[in-house]
Amino acid sequence: MISKEQEKEIRYEEEKTFRRRVRDYMVITAASVVYAVAVSFFLDPNSLAPGGVTGIAIILNRIIGLETGTWMFLINIPILALGMWKFGWKFILSTLYCTFATSCFTNLLTPVGALTEDPLLAALVGGSLMAVSLGLVFRAGATTGGTDIIIKLLRMRFPHLKTGSLFLLTDACIVTASAFVFQNLDTALYAGVVVFINSVLLDLVLYGRDGAKMFFIISDNHAAIVKRLLEELDISATYISGSGAYTGMDKKVILCVVKKPLSPKLEEIVRQEDSRAFTIITSASEIYGEGYKNIFSQKL
Numbered sequence: 001m002i003s004k005e006q007e008k009e010i011r012y013e014e015e016k017t018f019r020r021r022v023r024d025y026m027v028i029t030a031a032s033v034v035y036a037v038a039v040s041f042f043l044d045p046n047s048l049a050p051g052g053v054t055g056i057a058i059i060l061n062r063i064i065g066l067e068t069g070t071w072m073f074l075i076n077i078p079i080l081a082l083g084m085w086k087f088g089w090k091f092i093l094s095t096l097y098c099t100f101a102t103s104c105f106t107n108l109l110t111p112v113g114a115l116t117e118d119p120l121l122a123a124l125v126g127g128s129l130m131a132v133s134l135g136l137v138f139r140a141g142a143t144t145g146g147t148d149i150i151i152k153l154l155r156m157r158f159p160h161l162k163t164g165s166l167f168l169l170t171d172a173c174i175v176t177a178s179a180f181v182f183q184n185l186d187t188a189l190y191a192g193v194v195v196f197i198n199s200v201l202l203d204l205v206l207y208g209r210d211g212a213k214m215f216f217i218i219s220d221n222h223a224a225i226v227k228r229l230l231e232e233l234d235i236s237a238t239y240i241s242g243s244g245a246y247t248g249m250d251k252k253v254i255l256c257v258v259k260k261p262l263s264p265k266l267e268e269i270v271r272q273e274d275s276r277a278f279t280i281i282t283s284a285s286e287i288y289g290e291g292y293k294n295i296f297s298q299k300l
Helices: 004-046 052-063 068-087 089-112 119-139 147-157 163-182 185-207 222-232 260-273
Strands: 212-218 238-243 250-259 278-284
Touching (some): 004 052, 004 119, 222 260, 260 278
16 A cells, blocks of 8 residues: 555656656757757758758758758658667657657748858858757757667667767768769868867767766666666666665665766656665766777877
């Protein structure tokens, strides 16, 4: 039997989760508008095709003629289906909403046209707005789908490949393709500026210089938590052996470090698997290893 106090606690946690979900989806909606502004007012009308699904959609728009926002959604459908099959519908739900909202807002704003015809200004402003929107999406615990999911799957199949290198390779291929489609090398180079601005600003906004969060998690349900960290966040963890000072019972402490945009998602996983888990979260500024800095190159 569940006591009244336990019922109240469960109800409170459910209400808190619901409020957090509503807030996250409001943030995702706002981010989708910002992203659509970047594409519709600056990138698309100036034929700047940055990497990812957005770049592919802009290229296909010129070749076939279907609206860019529609292409963004259509390209994402098989990718999201694959992601749902691999990671489950909970992981994909917020991404699906973000993709749909971004596509709709892009189509709605496209008729307004370019706010500037200077390709350099369009690249700088468009890339900056994309970085802001992506930062908001990541902070809400979602992703933008597209190449994010493909690269996540590639990393599962080929773990020795670095995420940053995969993103750089895919973006370079798309930018290069835009040079042939638009028959303009300058346009492709400006698209490369968009990719660079977006990457630098996104890292700066989300991580600072090296910003990340370090988690110590003590839970009886540690196996389920670690399983979800590996599958959903694509991060590893280390077990530290410990024992309770009062009970004397052996405990497994989960130690992991994540970049800031993944921190809310990790907290949510812990709450879902064990709402009573004892969790310590602290900032980590100097991190060396895969996914962070190289200790040999950074200390020169």
